[in-house]
Amino acid sequence: MITAYTGTQVRAAEEPLLADGLGDVLMQRAAYGLAAAVVNELKSRGSRLNGSRVVVLVGKGNNGGDGLYAGAFLAARGMRTTAVLTGNAAHPGGLAAFERAGGRVQRLTEAELPALAAEAAGADAVIDAVLGTGAKGGLRGSAAHLIDAITATRDAEHRDGLLVACDLPSGIDADTGEAAGPVLPADITVTFGGAKTGLLADPGADYAGRVLVVEIGIEEHLPAPSMRRLEEADMARLLPHPSRRAQKYSRGVLGVVAGSENYPGAAVLACRGALAAGVGMVRYLGPPSVADLVRQSCPEVVCSTGTVAENRVQAWLVGSGMGPHDHEQLTRARDAIASDLPVVADAGALPALPAMLAPHVVLTPHAGELASLFQRLGHGEDREAVEAGTLAAVRQAAVRTGATVLLKGATTLVAAPWGTTFSQADGTPWLATAGSGDVLAGVIGALLAQAGADVGRFTDLGIEGDGRWAAIAALGAALHGRAGKAASEAASGGPIAAGGIADALPEIWGKVSMLSNYGAWKRNSHSQPLR
Ligand SMILES: NC(=O)C1=CN([C@@H]2O[C@H](COP(=O)(O)OP(=O)(O)OC[C@H]3O[C@@H](n4cnc5c(N)ncnc54)[C@H](OP(=O)(O)O)[C@@H]3O)[C@@H](O)[C@H]2O)[C@@H](O)CC1
Numbered sequence: 001m002i003t004a005y006t007g008t009q010v011r012a013a014e015e016p017l018l019a020d021g022l023g024d025v026l027m028q029r030a031a032y033g034l035a036a037a038v039v040n041e042l043k044s045r046g047s048r049l050n051g052s053r054v055v056v057l058v059g060k061g062n063n064g065g066d067g068l069y070a071g072a073f074l075a076a077r078g079m080r081t082t083a084v085l086t087g088n089a090a091h092p093g094g095l096a097a098f099e100r101a102g103g104r105v106q107r108l109t110e111a112e113l114p115a116l117a118a119e120a121a122g123a124d125a126v127i128d129a130v131l132g133t134g135a136k137g138g139l140r141g142s143a144a145h146l147i148d149a150i151t152a153t154r155d156a157e158h159r160d161g162l163l164v165a166c167d168l169p170s171g172i173d174a175d176t177g178e179a180a181g182p183v184l185p186a187d188i189t190v191t192f193g194g195a196k197t198g199l200l201a202d203p204g205a206d207y208a209g210r211v212l213v214v215e216i217g218i219e220e221h222l223p224a225p226s227m228r229r230l231e232e233a234d235m236a237r238l239l240p241h242p243s244r245r246a247q248k249y250s251r252g253v254l255g256v257v258a259g260s261e262n263y264p265g266a267a268v269l270a271c272r273g274a275l276a277a278g279v280g281m282v283r284y285l286g287p288p289s290v291a292d293l294v295r296q297s298c299p300e301v302v303c304s305t306g307t308v309a310e311n312r313v314q315a316w317l318v319g320s321g322m323g324p325h326d327h328e329q330l331t332r333a334r335d336a337i338a339s340d341l342p343v344v345a346d347a348g349a350l351p352a353l354p355a356m357l358a359p360h361v362v363l364t365p366h367a368g369e370l371a372s373l374f375q376r377l378g379h380g381e382d383r384e385a386v387e388a389g390t391l392a393a394v395r396q397a398a399v400r401t402g403a404t405v406l407l408k409g410a411t412t413l414v415a416a417p418w419g420t421t422f423s424q425a426d427g428t429p430w431l432a433t434a435g436s437g438d439v440l441a442g443v444i445g446a447l448l449a450q451a452g453a454d455v456g457r458f459t460d461l462g463i464e465g466d467g468r469w470a471a472i473a474a475l476g477a478a479l480h481g482r483a484g485k486a487a488s489e490a491a492s493g494g495p496i497a498a499g500g501i502a503d504a505l506p507e508i509w510g511k512v513s514m515l516s517n518y519g520a521w522k523r524n525s526h527s528q529p530l531r
């Protein structure tokens with residue numbers, strides 16, 4: 001599990017060590033980790049270290065101190081290192097160490113700015129150490145102009161020197177991932193003590209590149225994380241697995257209320273997603289013409305034109321491929337939500353929801369749908385506002401609706417109304433294709449239908465109470481993302497259609513559980529000898 005923390009949480013974890021006078025030790029560890037990452041990355045790019053050119057952009061706080069000490073390590077390895085001081089002061093210890101190691105110091109002035117921007121744009125590596133967790137707002141003044149000029153020169157001259165962010169890309173809010181003003185997009189972010197939440201939420205994640213966490217000795221003082229990301233071992237622990245005497249009903253039945261005369265394909269794709277994700281049975285409810293298509297495409301699905309009350313299921317999927325005039329389907333969707341069973345509510349169901357929901361209802365909007373939901377609830381966020389602050393938006397949506405909310409995107413975020421948050425980034429941009437969301441809804445619906453009463457596998461991972469609905473949605477996003485990626489890789493990195501995501505999913509499921517000892521144990525439990 002990748003865990004992430006707010007800047008405040010990390011600073012609080014540092015307090016006991018700072019009180020013991022270990023501030024310098026923490027900074028040295030951070031700086032050493034940062035320098036090592038620069039060396040490793042340059043080596044992996046085939047660059048010679050000796051004589052290579054490094055520019056450190058230095059702010060006046062401790063983030064700048066980390067950058068200066070890292071620059072000192074690199075200068076001592078024979079790299080030609082320049083520190084550009086962007087503020088009216090610099091960390092005294094770091095500056096002294098940098099100069100002792102032979103680094104060159106330049107103060108940023110408007111007159112020097114073009115030359116310094118050209119030097120940074122042409123460097124083998126740039127370390128962005130202007131602002132870290134102590135930032136208030138984005139880069140301002142000449143530091144902001146410098147970042148703009150470096151970016152413009154790199155673009156114009158097609159430069160691709162390594163860009164490394166110290167702790168976080170300067171100008172990104174450590175807690176929310178919001179970008180105020182210009183930000184230098186990093187290839188790697190080397191972050192200290194624990195990942196910051198803002199690095200795992202867009203747009204922060206867009207700018208962070210690959211995130212490396214360097215341990216500095218504060219980890220045991222960190223509180224419960226403010227955000228989590230499921231990795232393979234966590235997925236293996238959370239994936240349901242049929243018992244030896246399972247039958248289709250005990251494995252979970254998903255009721256699907258999706259598709260319409262206009263969008264019949266959505267029903268098929270939702271059913272295909274569900275069938276690929278381990279559910280015992282899928283019951284489809286919808287218009288006869290759509291049911292016919294579902295029968296032909298997925299003969300495993302049991303179709304009916306009945307009501308929600310007439311169908312016994314363990315969870316419902318509602319909304320994919322439904323419009324505002326599909327009254328019969330919308331009635332079914334409302335009945336499903338009123339049933340007290342777990343529900344995934346997608347697309348066309350979102351505008352038809354009651355104002356107050358419960359955490360076992362999982363909403364799956366994209367940014368535009370979330371903006372419409374906010375407007376319906378009487379708040380003004382538009383799509384751009386949602387995209388500029390995905391974490392704040394998904395958390396607010398969960399609080400305002402009382403539901404678990406999954407916001408789809410390059411980084412998919414899931415928030416429970418009481419604070420548990422997940423961030424998954426398992427996919428590929430090829431997943432942005434029509435029908436992809438229908439498959440995701442099917443996958444999450446299938447996982448909800450299999451959730452059962454056993455909450456032990458969640459609490460074992462530190463996920464308490466209603467946070468499990470968010471974990472199930474995150475698990476669905478992780479499976480869907482990895483399946484899409486596998487489908488694209490099978491096509492040598494080429495495009496995929498939504499059906500291909502469902503086709504690739506069972507193998508991903510198998511691989512994930514096979515790669516974990518826990519999964520292997522679960523599978524082997526089938527062949528336990530009789531006693
Ligand atoms: N604590 C530790 O032991 C360890 C901390 N570590 C490192 O410290 C970093 C946090 O350091 P930090 O708290 O000094 O804050 P930092 O991010 O450098 O910036 C604050 C400075 O910038 C200024 N400033 C603020 N906003 C601004 C703006 N928009 N535009 C321009 N200036 C602005 C502000 O000045 P002020 O406005 O208050 O006058 C202040 O001087 C953390 O990210 C990690 O890298 C590691 O070494 C591990 C050990």
Ligand SMILES: [K+]
Nearest residue numbers: 128131168170
């Ligand atoms: K930084």
